[in-house]
Amino acid sequence: MTAGDAGLEFKVSDELAAHEPPEARGLTRDQVRLMVSRVNDDVITHARFFDLPDFLDPGDVLAVNISATINAALEAVREPHYGDARDVMLHLSAPLSTTLWVVELRRRAAKGTSPLLDAEVGEQLRLPAGGIAQLVAPYLPEAGGLQNGPVRLWIADLRLPKDALAYAARYGSPIRYAYVPKPWPLSYYQTVFSAEPGSAEMPSAGRAFTPQIVQRLIRKGVRIAPLILHTGVSSLEANEAPYPERYRVPQATALAVNTARSLGSRIVAVGTTVVRALETLADEDGHVRGGHGWTDLVITPERGLRAVDAILTGLHEPRASHLSMLEALVGRDHLALAYDSALDHHYLWHEFGDLHLIAKAPGRTP
Amino acid sequence: MKGSSKEKTALITGASRGLGLALARGLAGRGWNLILTARDEGRLRSVRDELATRTHVAAIAGDVTDPIHRYALAVLARGHAGIDAVINNAGALGPSPQPELLDYPVDVLSAVFETNVIAPLGVLQAVRSELKHGARIINVTSDAAVTPYSGWGGYGSSKAALEQLSAVLAAENPSLRVYWVDPGDLRTDMHQAAFPGEDISDRPLPEARVPAFITLLDSDFPSGRYVAAALGPAVVEAA
Numbered sequence: 001m002t003a004g005d006a007g008l009e010f011k012v013s014d015e016l017a018a019h020e021p022p023e024a025r026g027l028t029r030d031q032v033r034l035m036v037s038r039v040n041d042d043v044i045t046h047a048r049f050f051d052l053p054d055f056l057d058p059g060d061v062l063a064v065n066i067s068a069t070i071n072a073a074l075e076a077v078r079e080p081h082y083g084d085a086r087d088v089m090l091h092l093s094a095p096l097s098t099t100l101w102v103v104e105l106r107r108r109a110a111k112g113t114s115p116l117l118d119a120e121v122g123e124q125l126r127l128p129a130g131g132i133a134q135l136v137a138p139y140l141p142e143a144g145g146l147q148n149g150p151v152r153l154w155i156a157d158l159r160l161p162k163d164a165l166a167y168a169a170r171y172g173s174p175i176r177y178a179y180v181p182k183p184w185p186l187s188y189y190q191t192v193f194s195a196e197p198g199s200a201e202m203p204s205a206g207r208a209f210t211p212q213i214v215q216r217l218i219r220k221g222v223r224i225a226p227l228i229l230h231t232g233v234s235s236l237e238a239n240e241a242p243y244p245e246r247y248r249v250p251q252a253t254a255l256a257v258n259t260a261r262s263l264g265s266r267i268v269a270v271g272t273t274v275v276r277a278l279e280t281l282a283d284e285d286g287h288v289r290g291g292h293g294w295t296d297l298v299i300t301p302e303r304g305l306r307a308v309d310a311i312l313t314g315l316h317e318p319r320a321s322h323l324s325m326l327e328a329l330v331g332r333d334h335l336a337l338a339y340d341s342a343l344d345h346h347y348l349w350h351e352f353g354d355l356h357l358i359a360k361a362p363g364r365t366p
Numbered sequence: 367m368k369g370s371s372k373e374k375t376a377l378i379t380g381a382s383r384g385l386g387l388a389l390a391r392g393l394a395g396r397g398w399n400l401i402l403t404a405r406d407e408g409r410l411r412s413v414r415d416e417l418a419t420r421t422h423v424a425a426i427a428g429d430v431t432d433p434i435h436r437y438a439l440a441v442l443a444r445g446h447a448g449i450d451a452v453i454n455n456a457g458a459l460g461p462s463p464q465p466e467l468l469d470y471p472v473d474v475l476s477a478v479f480e481t482n483v484i485a486p487l488g489v490l491q492a493v494r495s496e497l498k499h500g501a502r503i504i505n506v507t508s509d510a511a512v513t514p515y516s517g518w519g520g521y522g523s524s525k526a527a528l529e530q531l532s533a534v535l536a537a538e539n540p541s542l543r544v545y546w547v548d549p550g551d552l553r554t555d556m557h558q559a560a561f562p563g564e565d566i567s568d569r570p571l572p573e574a575r576v577p578a579f580i581t582l583l584d585s586d587f588p589s590g591r592y593v594a595a596a597l598g599p600a601v602v603e604a605a
Contacts (some may be wrong), residue, residue: 096438097426098407122422136424137445155424155445246434294437 007327008336010318010343017179018353021188030210033347033354037338039330040361044341049208049355052312058221059265061256063274063308065203066226068194070165071172071186072201072233076105076125076133083118090125090133091175092168093200093232094246096155101164102139102243103156104233112178115235117150128171131160153233153243165197175201175233179350189351193270198230198246204351205271205313223260225253229273229295242321244296247277251290257307258287266309266361272322275299275308282307299325301332310359315342315349329360373422375399375446376583377439379430379489380456382409384554385506385572389453392576393583394421401442401449404456405429430456430485436492443496451502451583452493454486460520462559467519475520482524487531502583503544505532507591511548521560529591536589544589545582549575 022032036045076090085107093102106113125133139153160167174189191206229247269275280295282288286306316322347354380386382404394417404410407427414425428435443449458481510522511529529546536544553569578597
């Protein structure tokens, strides 16, 4: 692994991808592995997720995303005169209104799907149960991007027999990429915190939590504070900035974060989604307010982190924006050390894989 | 049916009824791409279905006082490669019949200002980076903004604020054309609400004022206040 300007460079071989949920590998959710890395002394500990309470302190606030995953993948059929692929997938990413959604179109392949780039404005796709999606305009999260080039994400007008979330629940399936060969029911894509449907893809850092772990954390005095960030599709090209996403941070969560910070306790974000939401609402001193909206915040080492002291997250692909967020927390050198260790120890990548607790300051207990 | 950068795109708020609908129909007939918004989803859908046979229409239901909805308008505008005109037409009359100012519930007045003053500026802030050079901004106002009619203090003062806001915008943005336009009394649901139970059939239909708006969009008049009836619709029809 070398540290270039483009970020950490390494290769995630196929054996390092989690191809199925840990339950299918004979493990419980909380038996996935947990790498704990401390930046102050570069100590890296390899544990199991059920050991998590040992690495947290009374008073620490664990901020969790309570967004639930939706069946965002819908089978769609194109009209014959459009493009060469007829049977495609339409992935719901985020709603702009009750009927207008940001969607991604993908080709169906023998193994997974791949981006479909030749769709056109005005094109109508047939969805299950008489639903129709009409492509209204390209979705261009960055000004000037893509204007005359191929379009991957669209703003689509959905004409459905029922409300889009109810429709997806009935006719859709969870979004799945090629590294997960078999379909799994939606319940495999929910966490113990999932409450409000809206995420196109699972906020996966919370997946390993079980009621027993939550119970042990509460007994220890760790506070759990909820927020919502509905994830959009994650099928970004390398080095592409993450899309804007919808979030809501309750006043009570902001208060819990600010109180803990004033007492010297740590804010531990469960997942990059939580980091994005909290940091969107954090002022320069790390004081967080409640609020809701869309965020296009991208955390870079230059921007830095203001409110979050530690992140529990999965292992990320090279050149992913998530890595730049982790680098903002602990710096390139420590991150390189940790990822070297994860590769050496054959950690598993992706949403069904292993986890990494990464902190800039040590807890009070080792 | 297809959007292209050669065609012009207009964003119209309050597009499901009255003047907003008439303007949408008028611009559709002239080949403009349309981004339409209104609160009433069902009505907006039927407007979309009607106009989609004539031009490219993106219809998005929502409330312009909601920043999340205004963000969605900006996303749509970007998808259309920028916009040539914003018509801030959505407005709130306030209670019907309208109370005199000393009886006016101030929380309702606040909501009227939210819709008639804050939201139009909020829309412009949201789409500012999507405005093409020389884009036309039309803020729909009223003679009640400049004439102190009894009973029109809430609506009238909000439109007066919108006019001053428009004038300052024009001063601050010489690259834009900002027009605040009094369409005159029209036979609309809002006008009927202002005169509950009265016969307003002597007022012209909103379609009568569309040519005046087209004149403003097609010409290069200086920013300023315009009275639609004075813009000479007959001349425009001949053009």
